[in-house]
Amino acid sequence: MVEVLSADKVYANGTRALNAVDLRIFPGEFVTLLGPSGCGKSTLLKMIANLIEPTAGRLLWWRHGYDRVGEPGKNLVMVFQDATLMPWARVQKNVRLPLDLGHLDKKDSNSRVADALALVGLTGFEDHYPRQLSGGMQMRVSIARSLVTDPNLLLMDEPFGALDEITRNRLDADLIQLWWKKKLTVVFVTHSIYEAVFLSTRVVVMAARPGRVLREVKIDEPHPRSDAFRVTQKFAAYAKELSECLAEASASGVTDL
Amino acid sequence: MPSRGERERRDRPVKKKNTNFLSWAAPLAVGIVALIVWHALVKAFDVPKYIVPSPGLVLETLIADWGLLFNSLLVTLKITFGAFFMAVLIGTTLAFLFVQSRWVEVSLFPYAVLLQVTPIVAIAPLIIIWVKNTYAALIVCATIVALFPIIANTTLGLRSVNPGLADLFRMNKASRWQTLTQLRIPSAAPYFFGGLRISSGLALIGAVVAEFVAGTGGTGAGLAYQILQAGFSINIPRLFAALFLITVTGVLLFTLMVLLSKLALGSWHESEVAPET
Numbered sequence: 001m002v003e004v005l006s007a008d009k010v011y012a013n014g015t016r017a018l019n020a021v022d023l024r025i026f027p028g029e030f031v032t033l034l035g036p037s038g039c040g041k042s043t044l045l046k047m048i049a050n051l052i053e054p055t056a057g058r059l060l061w062w063r064h065g066y067d068r069v070g071e072p073g074k075n076l077v078m079v080f081q082d083a084t085l086m087p088w089a090r091v092q093k094n095v096r097l098p099l100d101l102g103h104l105d106k107k108d109s110n111s112r113v114a115d116a117l118a119l120v121g122l123t124g125f126e127d128h129y130p131r132q133l134s135g136g137m138q139m140r141v142s143i144a145r146s147l148v149t150d151p152n153l154l155l156m157d158e159p160f161g162a163l164d165e166i167t168r169n170r171l172d173a174d175l176i177q178l179w180w181k182k183k184l185t186v187v188f189v190t191h192s193i194y195e196a197v198f199l200s201t202r203v204v205v206m207a208a209r210p211g212r213v214l215r216e217v218k219i220d221e222p223h224p225r226s227d228a229f230r231v232t233q234k235f236a237a238y239a240k241e242l243s244e245c246l247a248e249a250s251a252s253g254v255t256d257l
Numbered sequence: 258m259p260s261r262g263e264r265e266r267r268d269r270p271v272k273k274k275n276t277n278f279l280s281w282a283a284p285l286a287v288g289i290v291a292l293i294v295w296h297a298l299v300k301a302f303d304v305p306k307y308i309v310p311s312p313g314l315v316l317e318t319l320i321a322d323w324g325l326l327f328n329s330l331l332v333t334l335k336i337t338f339g340a341f342f343m344a345v346l347i348g349t350t351l352a353f354l355f356v357q358s359r360w361v362e363v364s365l366f367p368y369a370v371l372l373q374v375t376p377i378v379a380i381a382p383l384i385i386i387w388v389k390n391t392y393a394a395l396i397v398c399a400t401i402v403a404l405f406p407i408i409a410n411t412t413l414g415l416r417s418v419n420p421g422l423a424d425l426f427r428m429n430k431a432s433r434w435q436t437l438t439q440l441r442i443p444s445a446a447p448y449f450f451g452g453l454r455i456s457s458g459l460a461l462i463g464a465v466v467a468e469f470v471a472g473t474g475g476t477g478a479g480l481a482y483q484i485l486q487a488g489f490s491i492n493i494p495r496l497f498a499a500l501f502l503i504t505v506t507g508v509l510l511f512t513l514m515v516l517l518s519k520l521a522l523g524s525w526h527e528s529e530v531a532p533e534t
Contacts, residue, residue, distance in 0.1 A: 049424075049428060050428070051424055051427065051428065076428075077428070078424070078425070078428060080421040080424070080425075081421070082421065084419055084421030084422050084425060086422065086439075086440075086443065087525050087526070088443045088446070088522075088524075088525045088526075089443075089525075097425075097429070097439075098425075098429050100439075101426065101429040101430070101431045101435055101439075102429065102430075129524060129525050130525075131525065131527070
């Protein structure tokens with residue numbers, strides 16, 4: 001469980017990226033951070049990932065400081081905007097990287113890599129180089145790499161933003177299945193309302209300048225969800241609610257859009 | 258499971274024989290045409306051989322003076338490879354130091370630039386006075402010429418790490434050593450090989466220029482010395498033959514570097530992968 005307690009982030013150039021953000025993420029949730037660009041959603045995610053420090057306020061990881069991250073059964077992983085694979089390494093080695101860095105036994109590692117690749121549907125692609133794969137498949141490799149360590153918390157920073165809509169929907173559907181099957185906890189950043197509704201158990205709407213949490217919306221739809229959910233009235237109603245929230249978010253801040 | 262669209266793999270297409278053939282036949286044809294034109298012009302205007310010799314005469318001289326020229330070629334090669342080796346050794350060492358510590362880079366980089374912008378012709382006489390052994394002196398001169406591209410490219414490469422990957426290594430608590438060997442060095446490889454290509458040519462140029470300045474005679478005489486001597490004695494065909502050897506050496510060096518780079522990066526880097534058709 002992660003608690004963000006009135007966290008501020010002011011960058012060295014004076015930009016206030018986040019203002020007194022409070023957020024709690026409970027095990028098993030799929031939380032989406034939704035907001036216009038510049039609302040600090042990526043900053044917040046990187047803060048949760050322990051890649052940047054808050055200027056004020058603090059973050060708790062299972063009621064402790066972040067020094068506990070990385071202990072057995074207490075790890076968090078991140079999937080980035082692009083696949084960030086090592087172009088010089090084959091799929092197998094790319095997925096094994098977190099285990100290699102942790103000096104895990106090779107034999108054990110390889111079976112875990114095989115499991116992770118099976119989860120994302122890439123069995124048989126072990127010996128491909130990243131450049132031989134399409135964008136969607138590269139993203140799958142990236143997800144396999146993040147799952148190989150059995151993380152407690154999976155952070156995803158607009159992972160499918162660069163993909164075409166058909167591939168994106170496909171990956172969204174597979175991701176939500178994976179989340180359901182593996183009992184993952186996910187924090188997902190996006191600026192797509194439809195992606196947010198389809199995936200989340202809870203959507204956190206953020207506003208810009210300064211970045212802050214505007215509202216939280218629970219998506220009350222049972223799992224496992226299928227593509228059929230996308231065309232229901234309920235889906236449309238949630239999308240409408242969120243888009244009104246976003247309009248409010250744009251109106252309430254000083255925007256330059 | 259990945260959808261069908263996703264499955265569209267971008268595999269390396271089979272290289273077409275046509276383009277392969279063209280890539281060496283076309284330049285060869287240009288060369289042959291140039292030689293014929295050269296020969297025709299020399300004959301047509303009856304150009305004396307002490308101004309421009311015909312290609313045939315250059316070839317004859319090359320064969321006749323082979324013993325002399327080949328020895329000189331060996332000397333020049335020795336200096337070139339010595340300097341190239343030193344440049345790679347010193348250049349990569351400095352680059353590694355630079356990326357390990359900002360302080361080292363800030364304090365030393367200006368001097369690397371200084372060394373680069375100072376014309377070697379201007380400092381070669383000093384080096385030749387300071388370093389007793391002529392070979393060593395010439396190698397030092399040529400090293401100075403060949404050094405900078407290695408430093409600059411390798412440093413740039415070691416810094417050109419995908420920020421996402423860098424974050425990933427950090428989140429996985431990678432040690433400095435792991436980050437260096439598994440992230441920085443592979444990221445730097447394409448830049449390093451780019452540096453090698455430039456530097457190998459510069460080592461040869463440096464060797465020739467240094468020989469010119471040193472003007473060494475006797476046994477240790479390289480190709481530049483032969484060019485100087487041939488110039489003095491108006492033996493223009495031999496001058497051309499020596500020049501030809503230098504050019505061939507340069508081309509071979511470059512080809513060698515291209516092959517090396519292909520060997521190291523061929524499987525993954527965009528620059529070495531066959532274009533998709």
